[in-house]
Amino acid sequence: xxxxxxxxxxxxxxxxxxxxxxxxxxxxxxxxxxxxxxxxxxxxxxxxxxxxxxxxxxxxxxxxxxxxxxxxxxxxxxxxxxxxxxxxxxxxxxxxxxxxxxxxxxxxxxxxxxxxxxxxxxxxxxxxxxxxxxxxxxxxxxxxxxxxxxxxxxxxxxxxxxxxxxxxxxxxxxxxxxxxxxxxxxxxxxxxxxxxxxxxxxxxxxxxxxxxxxxxxxxxxxxxxxxxxxxxxxxxxxxxxxxxxxxxxxxxxxxxxxxxxx
Amino acid sequence: xxxxxxxxxxxxxxxxxxxxxxxxxxxxxxxxxxxxxxxxxxxxxxxxxxxxxxxxxxxxxxxxxxxxxxxxxxxxxxxxxxxxxxxxxxxxxxxxxxxxxxxxxxxxxxxxxxxxxxxxxxxxxxxxxxxxxxxxxxxxxxxxxxxxxxxxxxxxxxxxxxxxxxxxxxxxxxxxxxxxxxxxxxxxxxxxxxxxxxxxxxxxxxxxxxxxxxxxxxxxxxxxxxxxxxxxxxxxxxxxxxxxxxxxxxxxxxxxxxxxxxxxxxxxxxxxxxxxxxxxxxxxxxxxxxxxxxxxxxxxxxxxxxxxxxxxxxxxxxxxxxxxxx
Numbered sequence: 245x246x247x248x249x250x251x252x253x254x255x256x257x258x259x260x261x262x263x264x265x266x267x268x269x270x271x272x273x274x275x276x277x278x279x280x281x282x283x284x285x286x287x288x289x290x291x292x293x294x295x296x297x298x299x300x301x302x303x304x305x306x307x308x309x310x311x312x313x314x315x316x317x318x319x320x321x322x323x324x325x326x327x328x329x330x331x332x333x334x335x336x337x338x339x340x341x342x343x344x345x346x347x348x349x350x351x352x353x354x355x356x357x358x359x360x361x362x363x364x365x366x367x368x369x370x371x372x373x374x375x376x377x378x379x380x381x382x383x384x385x386x387x388x389x390x391x392x393x394x395x396x397x398x399x400x401x402x403x404x405x406x407x408x409x410x411x412x413x414x415x416x417x418x419x420x421x422x423x424x425x426x427x428x429x430x431x432x433x434x435x436x437x438x439x440x441x442x443x444x445x446x447x448x449x450x451x452x453x454x455x456x457x458x459x460x461x462x463x464x465x466x467x468x469x470x471x472x473x474x475x476x477x478x479x480x481x482x483x484x485x486x487x488x489x490x491x492x493x494x495x496x497x498x499x500x501x502x503x504x505x506x
Numbered sequence: 507x508x509x510x511x512x513x514x515x516x517x518x519x520x521x522x523x524x525x526x527x528x529x530x531x532x533x534x535x536x537x538x539x540x541x542x543x544x545x546x547x548x549x550x551x552x553x554x555x556x557x558x559x560x561x562x563x564x565x566x567x568x569x570x571x572x573x574x575x576x577x578x579x580x581x582x583x584x585x586x587x588x589x590x591x592x593x594x595x596x597x598x599x600x601x602x603x604x605x606x607x608x609x610x611x612x613x614x615x616x617x618x619x620x621x622x623x624x625x626x627x628x629x630x631x632x633x634x635x636x637x638x639x640x641x642x643x644x645x646x647x648x649x650x651x652x653x654x655x656x657x658x659x660x661x662x663x664x665x666x667x668x669x670x671x672x673x674x675x676x677x678x679x680x681x682x683x684x685x686x687x688x689x690x691x692x693x694x695x696x697x698x699x700x701x702x703x704x705x706x707x708x709x710x711x712x713x714x715x716x717x718x719x720x721x722x723x724x725x726x727x728x729x730x731x732x733x734x735x736x737x738x739x740x741x742x743x744x745x746x747x748x749x750x751x752x753x754x755x756x757x758x759x760x761x762x763x764x765x766x767x768x769x770x771x772x773x774x775x776x777x778x779x780x781x782x783x784x785x786x787x788x789x790x791x792x793x794x795x796x797x798x799x800x801x802x803x804x805x806x807x808x809x810x811x812x813x814x815x816x817x818x819x820x821x822x823x824x825x826x827x828x829x830x831x832x
Binding site: 480 | 576578622626627628629631632633635636637638639640641642643644646647649650651748753756759763769770799801802803804805806807808809811812815816819820823
C-alpha cells in the first residue's frame with residue numbers, strides 16, 4: 245500500500261516550502277535542506293499516524309490533508325508570491341551547481357534512486373512493507389507491525405516531498421500557493437507505470453525510475469511534435485488506466501476465486 | 507437483556523442524524539445572531555445555491571459509498587460535461603440538445619467508471635483516480651485556456667430560475683431527488699440489496715445478488731447526476747472553463763461522510779446526507795459572509811473530513827480498551 249503514501253506528496257511539497265522561504269530568506273543552504281526535510285517529514289508523519297493509530301483509510305486521510313496543507317500555505321503566505329529577489333543567490337544556485345558535468349539536482353536524484361534500490365532490496369523495513377502490502381493478515385500473524393512500517397513510509401515520503409519542495413522552488417525561483425497543483429497525479433501515474441501494484445505488495449525502485457522517465461519524456465516530447473501541453477493530463481490519465489487494468493488482470497491470473505469476482 | 511428507558515432514549519436520540527440536526531439548529535441561531543439579515547427568506551434562498559449542486563451529486567454517491575465503492579472522478583465528470591455542453595452550444599444547438607448532451611456525457615463517464623470496476627476488476631479508488639485525470643485532462647485538452655459562453659438564452663433558467671417564490675429550481679430538484687433516493691434506498695428491495703453489497707460483497711454474491719450489476723448501475727447513476735450538476739452549475743455561471751468545479755470531489759465526499767455514511771460501506775442514510783449538505787452549505791455561506799477566502803475554507807473541509815472519520819475510530823478504540831480492562 246505504500247504507493248498511497250505518495251498521494252499528498254505534491255501538497256506537502258509546497259507547504260514545506262512555503263514555511264521555509266518565509267522563515268529563512270537569507271539563510272545558508274544546509275539549514276534550508278534540513279528544514280525542508282523536517283517539515284515534509286513532519287507532515288508525512290501526521291498522515292502516517294492517522295493511518296497507523298486510527299486505521300483510517302489512506303485515501304480519505306490524504307485527500308483531507310491535501311486540502312488542509314494547501315490551505316495552510318495560503319494562510320502562511322497570505323496568497324503572496326515569493327520571488328527570486330527575496331531568495332539568496334546560494335539558495336537558488338544550489339541545485340544548479342555542476343559536479344562532473346551534471347547538475348546537483350541530477351546527482352541528488354541518482355543518489356536517491358540508488359538509496360531506494362538498495363533499501364527496497366536489503367532493509368527490514370522494505371520487507372515489512374512488501375509483506376504488509378501483499379497480505380496484511382499474514383504479515384500480522386508473522387509478527388510484522390504493518391502500521392508502524394507504513395508510518396515510517398509516510399514519513400520518508402513526506403521528507404522527500406519536502407526536499408523536492410525546496411528543489412522545485414530553487415529551480416524555478418518562485419513560490420506561490422498553487423505550486424505543483426495536480427502534481428500528485430503525475431507522481432502516482434509514474435509509480436503505476438513503473439509496475440507498483442495498486443493492491444500493494446509489488447514494485448521496485450528501478451520500475452518507478454522508468455515510470456518517471458516515461459512521464460518526463462512525454463512531457464518534453466509533446467511540444468516538440470506539435471501537440472499542446474494541455475494534453476499532458478489526459479495522457480497521464482490514459483496511462484494510469486492502462487496500467488491499472490493490466491495489473492488487475494495479472495492479479496486475476498494469480499487467484500481466480502469467487503471473492504475476486506464478487 | 508432488555509434495554510432500559512435510558513438505553514431506548516440513547517438509541518433513538520443519540521443517532522448521528524440527531525447530532526447533525528442539533529448542529530444545524532446551532533448554526534441557525536449563531537448566524538441569526540451575527541447578522542440581522544440572515545433569517546430573511548431570500549437570504550436563505552441565496553444560501554441554498556451554495557450546496558444544491560454538490561448535494562445532488564452527494565445523493566447517488568452516498569449510495570455508491572454504502573455499496574462499498576467510491577467515485578472521486580465526480581468533479582472531473584462535471585467539468586467534462588460542462589465542456590461538451592459548451593461545445594454543443596457553440597454550434598448553435600438549442601437548450602434541449604445542450605442539456606441532453608450534458609446528461610449524456612455524465613452518464614457515459616459514469617458507465618466507463620462502472621465498466622472499469624466491474625469488467626476490468628480495478629479497485630474503484632484507483633479506477634476513479636485514473637478517470638478523474640482522464641476526464642479533467644480531456645476537458646483541458648479540448649478547451650485549453652479558452653472559455654465557452656455561447657449558451658442559448660433559455661439555458662440560464664435551470665440554474666438561475668425560481669420555481670415558486672423563493673424556491674429555486676435547483677432547490678426544488680434537490681428536494682425531490684432527496685425524497686426519491688430516500689424512499690429508494692430505505693424502503694425498496696434494491697435499497698436493501700445495496701446495503702448488503704456494501705456490508706459483505708462475497709456473502710451477497712453467494713446469496714444470489716447480482717453484485718456487479720448493482721455496482722455498475724450505481725456508478726452510472728453517479729455519473730448521470732454529475733451530469734445534472736454540470737447542467738445546473740454551467741447554467742448558473744453561464745460559462746465553462748476546464749477548471750470548473752475544481753476540488754468539488756473533496757467537498758462532495760466530505761458531505762457524504764459527514765452525513766454518517768461509513769467509508770467502509772454498508773451503513774448510512776439519505777436523511778443524514780441531506781442534513782450534512784445543509785450543515786455544510788450553511789457553514790460555507792456563513793464563512794463567506796465573514797469574508798473567509800475559499801482556500802481557507804478548504805482547510806476547514808479537509809479537517810472536517812478527517813475528524814468525521816477519526817472520531818468514530820477513536821470512540822471504537824476507547825470502547826475496546828475499556829472492555830479489555832473490565
